[in-house]
Amino acid sequence: MSYDLKSESEVKEYINNLGIEYRFGCYSEKKPDVCHLLADFLEAIKKDYExxxxxxxxxxxEFKYGKSCLKYGGYCLTGxxxxxxxxxxxxxxxxKGCNLDEPFSCFNQAILLVTKNDTFGVQQDVLKxxxxxxxxxxxxxxxxxYYLSGLHIAGARNGSKVGEKAEKDNYDIPRSMEKAFKYALVGCELGNMYSCANLSQMYAKGDGVEKDLKLADKYKQKALDLQSETENNSETLKFGLGLENK
Incomplete structure (x- = not known):
């Protein structure tokens, strides 16, 4: 059946039928991907977060669906x-999501581990x-x-806050501009504009890589291009983010 999505009544019917379809696929057919779609439907359309x-x-x-683990972890984080x-x-x-190979779950788990905040109830473990x-x-x-690059720029140890320079000779993660460059390059290639900005500064200063002003300009322009492509971005891109305290 086709719907005229310019018609308010047909849009409502379409949405209602979509919910019925997702419920059937989840509860009757027990399809994990459809259950996730049902939850997305309840969240985005029905606004029924509970x-x-x-x-x-x-x-x-029950179904070991990594993306749902990630989403529920986010609900727990924000309440x-x-x-x-x-x-x-x-x-x-x-x-759980990370163990099911959901990369954003690994990222969020990592952030809770590297962040020093006693209110989290999660013991800091920067190496893990x-x-x-x-x-x-x-x-x-x-x-x-990008975060990996930042950890290697500043170095880190348990008891320190993210971005805080670790005490000399007391690093759990030693400072390494070579490793910082490696991860900034990967992050930039994957489209992270802050990685590109840091990469530009590394080439400009010769930090972790041989100095090359042409490549510095190249990655500066790439960072600016990525920023212009980012919709509704109110942040001002700062070059050398994390480098000034190294």
Missing amino acids: KAGRVYKNNCD KGIRNSDYPAAYSYFE GMNLLEKSCDAQNATAC
Whole structure:
């Protein structure tokens, strides 16, 4: 059946039928991908975050669907649909998603591990966090590559805050501009504009790579091009982000 999506009544009918189709595919046919679509439908169309959260949670726990683990972990992190934030539960679901090879779940799990914040209820472990960022970066998560680059720019240790320079000779992750360059290059190639901006500065200064002003200009322009392509971006791109405190 075709619908006239310019007709309000037919749009409503289409949406209603879509919900019925997703419920049947999830509850009767027990298809994990359809259950995830049902949760997305409840979240985006119905704005019923409590029900959406229950579907995401069940789809993660029962059907081992990584994207649903990631989504429910996000609900736990923000308190969406569950009234209050629960960081340990968020960590648990991000870990489940990561073990199911969902790269953004690995990234979120890593961020909770490398961040020093006593309110999280998650013990800081920068080495484990770095390993998870590497897994996420290897799965082509550009943001994870950018964070990895930043960790190697500043160095890190347990007890330090993200971006805080570690004490000399007391690093869990030693400073390495060569490794910082490596991950900035991957992040830039994957489309992370901040990685491209840092890459430009590395080439301009000869940090971690041989100085090359032409390549510095090339990656500066790429960063600016990526910024212009980003819709509704209110942030101002800063070149050398993370480099000024190295």
